[in-house]
Amino acid sequence: MKIMLIVGVRPQIIKAAPVIQALINDPEIDLQLVHSGQHYDYKMSKVFFENFSLPDPKLNLGVGSGSHASQTSNMMLEIEKTIKNLNPEIVIVVGDANTTLAGALVAVKMQVAVGHIEAGLRSYEMSMPEEVNRVLVDHCSSMLFAPTKTAVSNLLKEGISKQKIFLTGDTMVDVLYQNINIINNSRILERLQVNPEEYAVLTMHRQENVDNISKLRAIVDALTAMDNLRIIFPIHPRTKKNLEKNDFIKRFTKRGHIKMVEPLNYRDMLKLINESKLVLTDSGGIQKEAFLLRVPCITLRNNTEWVETVHLGANILVGTNREQIVEEIKKTLIDKKVKSRLWKLRNPFGDGKSSERIIDILKKNENSINERLP
Numbered sequence: 001m002k003i004m005l006i007v008g009v010r011p012q013i014i015k016a017a018p019v020i021q022a023l024i025n026d027p028e029i030d031l032q033l034v035h036s037g038q039h040y041d042y043k044m045s046k047v048f049f050e051n052f053s054l055p056d057p058k059l060n061l062g063v064g065s066g067s068h069a070s071q072t073s074n075m076m077l078e079i080e081k082t083i084k085n086l087n088p089e090i091v092i093v094v095g096d097a098n099t100t101l102a103g104a105l106v107a108v109k110m111q112v113a114v115g116h117i118e119a120g121l122r123s124y125e126m127s128m129p130e131e132v133n134r135v136l137v138d139h140c141s142s143m144l145f146a147p148t149k150t151a152v153s154n155l156l157k158e159g160i161s162k163q164k165i166f167l168t169g170d171t172m173v174d175v176l177y178q179n180i181n182i183i184n185n186s187r188i189l190e191r192l193q194v195n196p197e198e199y200a201v202l203t204m205h206r207q208e209n210v211d212n213i214s215k216l217r218a219i220v221d222a223l224t225a226m227d228n229l230r231i232i233f234p235i236h237p238r239t240k241k242n243l244e245k246n247d248f249i250k251r252f253t254k255r256g257h258i259k260m261v262e263p264l265n266y267r268d269m270l271k272l273i274n275e276s277k278l279v280l281t282d283s284g285g286i287q288k289e290a291f292l293l294r295v296p297c298i299t300l301r302n303n304t305e306w307v308e309t310v311h312l313g314a315n316i317l318v319g320t321n322r323e324q325i326v327e328e329i330k331k332t333l334i335d336k337k338v339k340s341r342l343w344k345l346r347n348p349f350g351d352g353k354s355s356e357r358i359i360d361i362l363k364k365n366e367n368s369i370n371e372r373l374p
Contacts, residue, residue, distance in 0.1 A: 051266045
């Protein structure tokens, strides 16, 4: 069975890692691993192939950065050539990046079945590029691998056939369970000279936050005001560029409690989160990883695709309101029992066997894949 799996950004590589490992170990499957080149920096891409001992992609399309339109269109042109040359039976796309949309659109127009890992997530905020991508990809897909019951419900409400939807659980749970011992061996705290439970982790990369100067300023104002809290900030290249452009970098470093570091590999990032007092983020994946590690999370957004974390009380949405960010940080810091409460919560994201289920579903449905085309 010829399966093309397309990745292009850091979160996709992490989410796809256990699926790729399962596919390359299956003698009945010919894996065609393709990298779009959407993330091309070593610390945002290649290091994760090394972290998970993944094979080099069969092809790297080298598309690079650009506007949404230029990046997506360039990917589509290259993916079309790749599908023609390799002739897969199904194209698997992951998550909600422009790479995901480009792969799905090209495949469905070429009458090749599409499988979507992490299908059915919704924030119901169409101003987010990721939300647009999610919705379009799900409606192009022949096989939708949903991580949660909420995701299944979202798909059914949009009129997608029940026969195309498979509740598999979340592949990021697989990644965490498979790598927990390696994570614990990380020496990142020693390298950064911080002690467990004495710092917070900050991540910011969403377009709606870092490209909007008023929202970015509000976040900077809130975090610089929290000078009693050590904050470790692995900084995304896009975020760094905008902080420098708007002269916010000096404010972040002036008081000395915010330490900016280069993007971290998977092992070090998870270790940093696991030992932290709390997480501040606008990333969907980090929200979920914080939950799985039972670390309180404050999300710098007004909505989330991982609604389960909010419903269970493990994640608080604060948007970019300065006062609300400061208030929720202070509340979390004085709550001495927050982590013990989080450990009592049920896990709605799966049992760590999601990738196995996805492979089983693909193999069982090999003969009927083309019948599922939209």
